[in-house]
Amino acid sequence: MNMPAAFSSGVAATDAVMKLLQPGDEVICANDMYGGTYRLFTKVYEKFGIKFHYVNMQRAALVEEFVNENTRLVWTETPTNPLMNITDIEAVAAITKKHGLLLCVDNTFASPYLQNPLDLGADIVMHSATKYLGGHSDVIQGCLVMNSQELRDQLYFIQKSCGAPLPER
Numbered sequence: 001m002n003m004p005a006a007f008s009s010g011v012a013a014t015d016a017v018m019k020l021l022q023p024g025d026e027v028i029c030a031n032d033m034y035g036g037t038y039r040l041f042t043k044v045y046e047k048f049g050i051k052f053h054y055v056n057m058q059r060a061a062l063v064e065e066f067v068n069e070n071t072r073l074v075w076t077e078t079p080t081n082p083l084m085n086i087t088d089i090e091a092v093a094a095i096t097k098k099h100g101l102l103l104c105v106d107n108t109f110a111s112p113y114l115q116n117p118l119d120l121g122a123d124i125v126m127h128s129a130t131k132y133l134g135g136h137s138d139v140i141q142g143c144l145v146m147n148s149q150e151l152r153d154q155l156y157f158i159q160k161s162c163g164a165p166l167p168e169r
């Protein structure tokens with residue numbers, strides 16, 4: 001069962017995923033992604049001791065070269081904003097599953113209408129609902145979707161503790 005969690009923006013949804021991590025953890029992420037995601041990683045989370053490796057996600061096999069004992073999360077965006085680069089989600093998911101890593105996919109540009117990363121092996125899907133889900137950029141909203149109750153519970157705890165949710169109930 002897919003479980004969504006609504007946030008006050010796409011960036012707030014991304015921020016919640018990053019709060020699953022601890023100092024010393026490492027992230028392998030796309031070298032081309034939405035600038036606000038890059039800013040959050042480099043300007044906020046690096047100083048909390050998270051290390052990021054930026055790779056060309058169009059070559060999925062490259063991801064495995066950066067995996068080490070501290071790697072916790074792989075973050076990709078497909079298609080990317082603005083260059084429309086594509087990640088083979090299934091190929092990256094095969095690597096993350098082999099090494100017990102989380103895979104989060106920013107699916108903003110494809111939308112769930114065209115692409116469902118959970119079906120391709122991702123653990124978390126992130127959407128800026130400000131874009132195509134909202135349709136007119138007249139609402140700012142973000143969303144995470146996952147199919148693990150454990151992850152949902154962890155993210156719900158972060159969401160209610162850190163104050164960036166849309167009211168859900």
Ligand SMILES: Cc1ncc(COP(=O)(O)O)c(C=O)c1O
Nearest residue numbers: 009010011034081108128130141
């Ligand atoms: C691919 C992508 N991810 C995330 C975001 C951030 O979303 P928001 O503006 O809802 O915080 C954007 C916004 O442009 C985006 O294009």
